[in-house]
Amino acid sequence: MKKLTMLAFAAVFSASAFAQDVYKQISKIKDYKEAYNLLQANIGSMSAEEKAKCYNVLVDLAYDKVVKEQGTITENQMAEQFGKEVTPYDTVGLYDAVLQALENGVTCDEFDMQPNEKGKVKPKFHKSNGDRLYGIRFHLINAGIYYQTTNEPLSYKYLATYVESADYPLFKEQDKSKDANLTQIAYYAARSAYFAKDYAKAEKYADIALGDTAVAKDAMQVKLAVMQAQLKTHADTLNYITKLKDIYAKDESNEMIFSTICSMYISTNDKAALNELVQAKLAKDPNNFTALAMSGQAYMNEHKWDEAIAALSKAEAVQPGNVAVIGSIGNSYMYKAQDAAEQATQGGKRLTPEAEKQIIDVYKQAISYLEKAKELDTTMQFKSVWAYSLYTCCYRALGPDDAKTKEAEALTK
Numbered sequence: 001m002k003k004l005t006m007l008a009f010a011a012v013f014s015a016s017a018f019a020q021d022v023y024k025q026i027s028k029i030k031d032y033k034e035a036y037n038l039l040q041a042n043i044g045s046m047s048a049e050e051k052a053k054c055y056n057v058l059v060d061l062a063y064d065k066v067v068k069e070q071g072t073i074t075e076n077q078m079a080e081q082f083g084k085e086v087t088p089y090d091t092v093g094l095y096d097a098v099l100q101a102l103e104n105g106v107t108c109d110e111f112d113m114q115p116n117e118k119g120k121v122k123p124k125f126h127k128s129n130g131d132r133l134y135g136i137r138f139h140l141i142n143a144g145i146y147y148q149t150t151n152e153p154l155s156y157k158y159l160a161t162y163v164e165s166a167d168y169p170l171f172k173e174q175d176k177s178k179d180a181n182l183t184q185i186a187y188y189a190a191r192s193a194y195f196a197k198d199y200a201k202a203e204k205y206a207d208i209a210l211g212d213t214a215v216a217k218d219a220m221q222v223k224l225a226v227m228q229a230q231l232k233t234h235a236d237t238l239n240y241i242t243k244l245k246d247i248y249a250k251d252e253s254n255e256m257i258f259s260t261i262c263s264m265y266i267s268t269n270d271k272a273a274l275n276e277l278v279q280a281k282l283a284k285d286p287n288n289f290t291a292l293a294m295s296g297q298a299y300m301n302e303h304k305w306d307e308a309i310a311a312l313s314k315a316e317a318v319q320p321g322n323v324a325v326i327g328s329i330g331n332s333y334m335y336k337a338q339d340a341a342e343q344a345t346q347g348g349k350r351l352t353p354e355a356e357k358q359i360i361d362v363y364k365q366a367i368s369y370l371e372k373a374k375e376l377d378t379t380m381q382f383k384s385v386w387a388y389s390l391y392t393c394c395y396r397a398l399g400p401d402d403a404k405t406k407e408a409e410a411l412t413k
Contacts, residue, residue, distance in 0.1 A: 022046070022050075023054055025038060026038055026039055027057055030061070032061040032065070032100060035057060035058055035061055039054050039055070039058065048111040048112075048114040049111070049116065051108075052109075052111035052124065053124075055104050055105075055111065056108045056112075056124075056125045056129070058100070059101055059104045059108055062097045062098075062101035063101045063132060063133070063136075065093060065094070065097035066098055066101060066136050069091075069093065069094035070094075070136075072089040073089055075087065076089070095139060095158070098139040099140075099143075099158070099161065102133055102136075102137070102140075105133045106168055106170055108125055108129060109123075109126055109129065109130075109168075112125050113126060113169070130171055130172075130173060130174060133171075134174045137162060138181075140158045140159070141158075141159070143155075143158040144156075144188070144189075152192065152195070153196065156189065159185055159188055159192060160189045160192070160193065160205070162185050162189070163185055163186045163189050163205055166182055183211050183214075184209070184212060184214065184215055186205045186206075186208035186219075187205070187212070189201075190202045190205035190219060190222045193205060194229075197229075199229060199230055202222060202223075202226045203223055203226045203227070206222045206223040206226065207219075207223070210223070220257070224244075227243065228240070238268075241261065244260055244261045245261065248261060252281075258277075258290055258291070259294065262274060262277060262294035262298075263294075265277065266294075266297060266298055271302075274294070274298055275298075278291045282295075287314075292311050292315035293311075293312065293315040293324075295311040296308045296309075296310075296325070296328060300328065300331070300332060300335075305332045305335055305339070308332045309329055312328050312329045312332065316329065323373050323377045323385065323386075324382055324385055326369050326372050327369070327370060327373035327382060327386040327389070328385065330369030330370035330372075330373060330389060330393075331366070331385070331386075331389050332366075333362055333365045333366035333369065334363065334392060334393050336362055337360075337366065337393075337396070340359050340362065341359050359396075360396070363393045363396050364397050366389070366393045367404075370386045370389055371390065373385065373386040374387070374411070383411070387412050390408045390411070391408035391409050391411070391412050395408075395409075
């Protein structure tokens, strides 16, 4: 038994000596990659304490690189002030080192905060790493901007790390109240996450950004886009509507949410829910543009052209010059004319001159609105709303050879 005990002790002592030997080797290395590879090759046999010590060496190496490049930047700023020559610095190396320092700092902290053999937590590196690494986080923003046009995934990684690092246990003692950039960077990280289809992160970052009034509206758009992107089943859609209603219940002044709920009711053909929502809004605000516009859209979907024209006209009176609304009024008149022509010729009947004149008059009413939409739409952003409809109405009311018809036809191409 004594021999077995001695052998076990020898094994433990050997492992400890080996770990110390690896630490000594890593401590002498000046190249980050070399030190990192040596640690990864031997980490399996180390205690938490030894791992923390070795990872702290990696933090030192990366942090030294950051300090070196920061020093060059500071010297260059002074040189520029006095009109002296500046020294090139390693931009990519700086940003790599910042990420390396933070990542290894977090890993070091995980091992550093583990209880020792007596069950007590006595960290050796937590405070010093927390203080020095929190001070270099701002470089993550610069890196995100630097890679924005050349490497979107890497840009996203830096911005996301900035947001995520705010909640690192390593930084729990830091004063987060002075981080004025967090919410805005969270918004840009949310956008990047959305385009990367990392929807869970996108929603998480958007929620953080919602706390900043400067970007809250844009952040909500990202959040809604994320939620919509994940709709696959009817149950998903109903769940999405429920979430929207919960958000709206907390702030009924949010026109974006109101508009989105209306659109979802229209897409699911829930006429009763849409009417209830719109009427409740109009009862509180009879001139609410969004409610009037959505009401008009709902009437159009039901082919109730007169009601649609009335609602959309009220919306246009509230917000004059709205191209989409004006174009929709024109479309309502066009569809009204088409329905009238169809009804007048049912059963093979020929169109009477009187009926034809009435229909042409309606087409001309449509033309007046569609031409107005065309004039206002200087950037052609809403061309799909009015262009083909204008050509159709001109063709029906003025004939194929009329100059207006040919001009309208050219705009459809």
